Amino acid sequence: MPGLPALCLRPRDLRRGAVLTLAFLAAVATGALTGCWEHEDGATAAAALTGASATETPRGTGTADREAVARAVAEAVAEGKSGKKAAQEVVSRSGDRWGTVYDQGEYAAFAEGLDGRWTGVGVWAGRATDGVIKVDRVQPGSPAARAGVRAGDRLLSVDGHAVTGLAVTDVVALLRGDAGTPVVLNLSRDGADLTETVRREQLRTEPVTVRQRPDGVTVIKVASFTRGSGDRVKAAVRAAPPGKGVVLDLRGNPGGLVTEAVTAASAFLDGGLVATYDVRGDQRVLYAAEGGDTTRPLVTLVDGGTMSAAELVTGALQDRGRAVAVGSRTFGKGSVQMPTELPDGSVAELTVGTYRTPAGRSLDGAGITPDVPAGEAVEERAVTVLGGLGVGP
Numbered sequence: 001m002p003g004l005p006a007l008c009l010r011p012r013d014l015r016r017g018a019v020l021t022l023a024f025l026a027a028v029a030t031g032a033l034t035g036c037w038e039h040e041d042g043a044t045a046a047a048a049l050t051g052a053s054a055t056e057t058p059r060g061t062g063t064a065d066r067e068a069v070a071r072a073v074a075e076a077v078a079e080g081k082s083g084k085k086a087a088q089e090v091v092s093r094s095g096d097r098w099g100t101v102y103d104q105g106e107y108a109a110f111a112e113g114l115d116g117r118w119t120g121v122g123v124w125a126g127r128a129t130d131g132v133i134k135v136d137r138v139q140p141g142s143p144a145a146r147a148g149v150r151a152g153d154r155l156l157s158v159d160g161h162a163v164t165g166l167a168v169t170d171v172v173a174l175l176r177g178d179a180g181t182p183v184v185l186n187l188s189r190d191g192a193d194l195t196e197t198v199r200r201e202q203l204r205t206e207p208v209t210v211r212q213r214p215d216g217v218t219v220i221k222v223a224s225f226t227r228g229s230g231d232r233v234k235a236a237v238r239a240a241p242p243g244k245g246v247v248l249d250l251r252g253n254p255g256g257l258v259t260e261a262v263t264a265a266s267a268f269l270d271g272g273l274v275a276t277y278d279v280r281g282d283q284r285v286l287y288a289a290e291g292g293d294t295t296r297p298l299v300t301l302v303d304g305g306t307m308s309a310a311e312l313v314t315g316a317l318q319d320r321g322r323a324v325a326v327g328s329r330t331f332g333k334g335s336v337q338m339p340t341e342l343p344d345g346s347v348a349e350l351t352v353g354t355y356r357t358p359a360g361r362s363l364d365g366a367g368i369t370p371d372v373p374a375g376e377a378v379e380e381r382a383v384t385v386l387g388g389l390g391v392g393p
Contacts, residue, residue: 063094063095063096063099063350063351063352064090064091064094064096064099064348064350064351065090065094066340066348066350068090069087069090069091069340069342069348069350070340070342070343072086072087072089072090073086073087073342073343073344073346074343077343077344083342083343083344083346084101084102084103084344084346087101087342087346087348088100088101091348091350096350096351097351098333098335098337098349098351099337099348099349099350099351100167100169100348100349101342101346101347101348101349102169102346102347102348102349103345103346103347104345104346104347106169106172106173106176107339107346107347116204116205116206116207116224116226116227117202117203117204118176118202118203119176119177119178119179119200119201119202119203120175120176120200120201120203121142121143121144121149121175121183121185121198121200121201122138122139122141122142122143122144122145122201122203123135123137123138123139123142123144123149123155123175124136124137124138124139125155125168125171125172125175126168127166127167127168127171131164131165131166132154132164133154133155133163133164133166133168133171134152134153134154134155135149135150135151135152135153135154135155135187136151137151138150138151139203139205142201142203143198143199143200143201144185144196144198146198147185147196147197147198148196149185149187149196149198150189152189153187153188153189153194154187154188154189155171155185155186155187156186156187156188156193157184157185157186158171158174158175158183158184158185158186159174159183159184160184160186161174175200176200177200178200179200179201179202180199180200180201181199181200182197182198182199182200183197183198183199183200184196184197185197185198205223205224205226206223207222207223207224207225207226207228207229207232207256208220208221208222208223208229208232208233208236209221209223210232210236210239212240212241213383215244215383216241216243216244217244217245217246217247217383217386218236218237218239218240218241218244218245218246218247219246219247219249219379220233220236220237220246220247220248220249221249222248222249222250222253222264222310223252223253224253224254224255224256225253225255225256225257225258225260225261225264225309225310226256226257226260227257227260228260229256229257229260229263229264230257230259230260230261230262230263230264230266230267231263233248233263233264233267234263234264234266234267234292237267237268237292237293237296238293240296244296245296245297245298245299245383245386245389246296246297246298246299247298247299247300247301247379247382247383247386248268248298248299248300248301248313248317248323249300249301249379250300250301250302250306250310250313250314251301251302251303251305251306251327251378252303252305252306253305253306253307253309253310254305254307254308254310255307255308255309255310255333256308256309256310257309258286258309258312260309261309261310261312261313262274262286262287262288262289263289264313265288265312265313265316265317266288266289266291266292267292267293268292268293268294268296268298268317268322268323269288269292269294269316269317269320269322270288270290270291270292270294271287271288271289271290272287272288272320272358273285273286273287273288273316273320273358274286274287274288274312274313274316274358275312275315275316275355275356275357275358276355276356276358276360277336277353277354277355277356278336278352278353278354278355279336279338279352279353280352280353281353288316294322297386297389297390298317298322298323298324299323299324299325299326299382299385299386299389300313300314300317300318300323300324300325300326301326301327301378301379301382302314302325302326302327302328302329302330302368302370303327303328303330303378304328304329304330304331304367305331306327306330306331306368307330307331307333308331308333310330311330311331311332311333311334311363311367311368312355312357314330314368315357315358315361315363315368316357316358318357318368318371319357319358319359319361320358324371324372324385324389325368325370325371325372326370326371326372326374326378326381326382326385327370327373327374327378328370328373328374328375329367329368329369329370330363330367330368331367332363332364332365332366332367332368333363333364334354334355334356334362334363334364334365335351335353335354335355335364336351336352336353336354336355337349337350337351337352338350338352372385
């Protein structure tokens with residue numbers, strides 16, 4: 001909740017509190033995003049959201065039994081086998097679409113992205129339905145960008161390890177490593193194979209960018225809800241010209257810190273409900289802080305890449321009658337995952353429940369249908385909608 005400290009739990013900290021992962025997605029950027037909030041009862045909870053390829057189709061989610069996963073790991077370790085692999089097999093058989101398993105190093109790297117920093121090559125990867133790993137996006141100025149890697153390239157192998165058919169979390173693990181170490185990427189582009197050797201670097205993303213259009217409309221682009229992004233949204237709203245509207249651009253936003261998402265929603269609300277969620281039937285509530293701007297006309301831009309915490313914000317503003325959503329249907333990810341530390345120290349993220357918008361909508365598998373559908377020239381369409389809300393150029 002806004003104002004409370006964001007405390008994240010590394011694998012060694014899991015027993016100190018209930019750790020929640022909200023909308024953990026199968027296709028992950030090279031820097032995963034994690035987030036936290038503290039419950040009213042004082043138990044620390046972490047909500048981790050990661051990116052996903054918009055090409056993946058949401059489908060029903062099962063759940064894996066924690067005790068069954070732990071037993072499988074213990075048996076595997078006793079036999080000298082991989083506990084992580086055993087856990088993954090149980091999770092896969094369970095039908096838990098969003099479940100995954102990390103070793104300790106991978107989970108620590110997962111938490112590294114809390115403030116928008118990570119060590120990698122600057123590639124966002126997604127997994128198509130045929131198992132092919134594709135480059136969804138390349139961070140400008142990153143090692144991958146300097147090497148000429150492009151969005152749309154197929155990633156065939158990393159350091160000689162074939163990646164087709166792998167979970168994107170496993171591909172992420174291959175791309176990660178210490179800053180300065182080399183990694184060999186084998187790619188395919190337009191039928192031609194390419195091999196690029198790049199060196200990992202400490203990278204950072206700018207989660208919020210703000211620009212003012214000539215017509216006075218302020219466009220706030222939130223790429224992800226990393227640490228500090230909610231306050232940046234609030235500051236941008238306060239600095240916007242009086243009498244002019246705001247476009248909150250959440251297109252391609254894969255999620256982020258739940259606390260930051262709630263803070264961002266609070267920029268436009270004066271308290272009240274943002275979302276509810278459950279953990280194995282135990283209902284929890286997220287509230288906006290008081291004092292937000294409730295009068296400035298607002299449009300949110302969404303598309304198939306709007307996911308998780310970004311959908312939570314969109315759903316709250318839409319249900320509360322605070323914003324008009326423009327664009328195309330969002331991804332549809334509304335399940336909640338909880339990490340469980342396993343006997344060998346690895347961590348299993350297992351689905352435990354779902355979250356709902358203030359009106360009680362579950363977005364899992366359905367997404368958010370925009371109030372105003374728009375394909376091309378979405379921003380111009382949004383400005384037109386703002387004109388209908390009482391503000392214009």
